[in-house]
Amino acid sequence: MKNSFRLAVLELYSGIGGMHYALKESGVDAEVVAAVDVNTTANEIYRHNFPATPLWSKTIECITLDEFNKLQFDMILMSPPCQPFTRIGLQGDISDPRTKSFLYILQLLPRLTKRPQFLLLENVKGFETSSARGSLVKTLKDCGYIYEEFLLSPTNLGIPNSRLRYFLIARTLPGKFSFPATSEILETFPDVATSESVPERPRPTSVSKQDQERQILYKLETPSELERKRSQNSDGSIRVLQEYLQEETELEDVGQFLLPPKTLLRYALVMDIVQPTCRRSVCFTKGYGHYVEGTGSVLQSCMNVEMEEAFRCLDSLSEEEKLKQLSKLRLRYFTPREIANLMGFPAHFGFPEKTSIKQQYRVLGNSLNVHVVARLIKLMVQ
Ligand SMILES: C[S@@+](CC[C@H](N)C(=O)[O-])C[C@H]1O[C@@H](n2cnc3c(N)ncnc32)[C@H](O)[C@@H]1O
Numbered sequence: 001m002k003n004s005f006r007l008a009v010l011e012l013y014s015g016i017g018g019m020h021y022a023l024k025e026s027g028v029d030a031e032v033v034a035a036v037d038v039n040t041t042a043n044e045i046y047r048h049n050f051p052a053t054p055l056w057s058k059t060i061e062c063i064t065l066d067e068f069n070k071l072q073f074d075m076i077l078m079s080p081p082c083q084p085f086t087r088i089g090l091q092g093d094i095s096d097p098r099t100k101s102f103l104y105i106l107q108l109l110p111r112l113t114k115r116p117q118f119l120l121l122e123n124v125k126g127f128e129t130s131s132a133r134g135s136l137v138k139t140l141k142d143c144g145y146i147y148e149e150f151l152l153s154p155t156n157l158g159i160p161n162s163r164l165r166y167f168l169i170a171r172t173l174p175g176k177f178s179f180p181a182t183s184e185i186l187e188t189f190p191d192v193a194t195s196e197s198v199p200e201r202p203r204p205t206s207v208s209k210q211d212q213e214r215q216i217l218y219k220l221e222t223p224s225e226l227e228r229k230r231s232q233n234s235d236g237s238i239r240v241l242q243e244y245l246q247e248e249t250e251l252e253d254v255g256q257f258l259l260p261p262k263t264l265l266r267y268a269l270v271m272d273i274v275q276p277t278c279r280r281s282v283c284f285t286k287g288y289g290h291y292v293e294g295t296g297s298v299l300q301s302c303m304n305v306e307m308e309e310a311f312r313c314l315d316s317l318s319e320e321e322k323l324k325q326l327s328k329l330r331l332r333y334f335t336p337r338e339i340a341n342l343m344g345f346p347a348h349f350g351f352p353e354k355t356s357i358k359q360q361y362r363v364l365g366n367s368l369n370v371h372v373v374a375r376l377i378k379l380m381v382q
Contacts, residue, residue: 007381010071010116011035012060012078012105016045016363019077019120020053021345022373028381033071036060041359042366048352060101065111075118077377078105079368082124085132093130102132106139115143118380119170122368125151127166128185136168145170148177149185150376154342154369155280156188160238161342163283163369169380178382189375232280241299242276244341245334248301256357257332259298264326265319267292273307273331275300284339286365290358295365296339302330336360344370 007030011019014035023030036056037043043057056063084096094103109115119140127133128149140147147170154161166185171177179190221229232238248254272282274297284296292298300307305328314322334342336357340349343364351360 005029006031007074007118008033008072009075009077010068010073012076013037013080014046014055015039015042015079016367017050018343018345018367018370019079019122019373020046020050021349021370022368022377023077025344025346025370025374026377026381028377030075033073036063039363041355042363044352045355045363049349061104065108068108069113072114074116075120076105076116077120077373079122082127085126085130086124091126091130094132094135099132103135106135109139110143115172117172117175119145119168120373120376120380121168122373123166125164125166133166133168140170144173146173146176146181147171148179148181150189151185151187152189152372152376154344154372155232155238157371157375158238159342159344159369159371160241160244160279161281161283161369163343163372165368165372167373167376169376171380177379179379189379191379229280233278235279238279240276241274241278241281245276245299245338251335254332257335259292259331259333261323261327263292264331265323268311268314268322268326271331272297273300273329274298275303275307281334281342284334284342284361284365286362288339288365289333289361296334298331299334300329301332302328305329336364339364343367344372344374346370 007028009023009030009032011017011023011032011034014020014037017035020032020035023032032050032053034054034056035046035050036058037046038057038059040057043055046053046055080102081098084092084094084099093099121136128151137147147168150167150169151164152167153164169177251257270293274281276299281297282294285294288296307329310325310329312325314325317325336351339361
């Protein structure tokens with residue numbers, strides 16, 4: 001029987017349950033009454049971690065109004081497919097078939113016998129200029145909601161990972177948010193005094209003048225990219241990557257995460273390489289571990305060698321010599337567990353034994369930063 005104080009939550013496009021973890025972390029007294037997703041692998045992982053949650057393995061558009069009404073939910077948490085809105089994609093927006101289920105939800109909202117009090121949506125940067133966002137905002141206004149939009153990244157909370165995403169939180173009138181609502185898209189948390197998000201161990205790493213002078217463009221990077229990375233690494237309000245890494249002794253087979261020779265030779269100059277002492281990493285996407293370029297950072301796991309030394313005069317070397325030189329860095333992929341750490345998944349989150357590493361990267365790349373969403377849920381409800 002439903003506890004009358006506990007909020008009933010509908011988790012749409014539930015994937016591996018990033019929203020569910022965020023809900024738990026938010027401390028809001030709530031229970032997921034149904035999670036919906038069509039992806040078999042994601043659903044197996046969801047079930048593995050939330051065996052007691054009703055998981056509907058079907059497409060959203062085949063769920064009837066009646067079935068939704070029966071759930072009596074107070075909150076919707078959802079991350080609709082983002083491919084129709086990605087800046088590098090075709091931006092099919094509402095004409096992309098993958099937006100169909102989202103438009104179906106917008107049609108249902110005014111027809112529900114009891115409208116949910118709260119709604120949170122996550123999507124990629126790019127969604128804010130889409131027609132889908134226009135339809136969402138119109139529906140919310142027509143249904144008597146107030147809303148606030150955000151463009152946030154885990155770096156806003158001192159986490160050394162970029163994952164800039166669009167978020168919208170909404171609640172029904174006459175309720176109001178605890179912060180002054182604006183018509184702007186907020187790029188920081190309204191309630192986060194900077195000191196609150198600063199982690200315990202920020203030690204600003206100042207780059208010495210001598211080091212700066214030694215920095216040369218040995219990779220295919222523009223001077224402004226290099227400068228951006230340097231300034232991120234010296235931002236003491238961000239934690240260091242080391243805090244999110246596994247001990248190599250913890251890894252069953254570290255060899256499987258080392259970059260294979262072919263990849264080293266082909267992509268060394270375009271990879272985003274970070275060290276454990278860095279305060280940054282780029283967004284991990286679903287192609288991580290499979291494609292190298294633009295899918296996430298790789299880690300230099302041997303620190304006895306300067307990166308600059310490994311890349312010196314690379315062009316003039318034979319393939320064999322090149323490989324020998326680059327191998328000294330022991331470049332490896334972040335493990336799925338390390339990516340889960342950066343994305344805020346708790347230590348007890350796990351994968352069923354049969355989930356391959358490739359599948360783990362894929363579902364994590366599709367998921368979200370739990371800490372960022374937890375903070376937004378709290379902000380929406382309080
Ligand atoms: C961006 S991911 C959401 C990830 C999720 N928040 C998580 O933490 O893993 C989108 C998810 O929507 C699911 N999906 C896409 N279209 C769907 C539909 N029409 N009905 C149900 N699920 C759908 C995909 O299988 C995918 O898992």
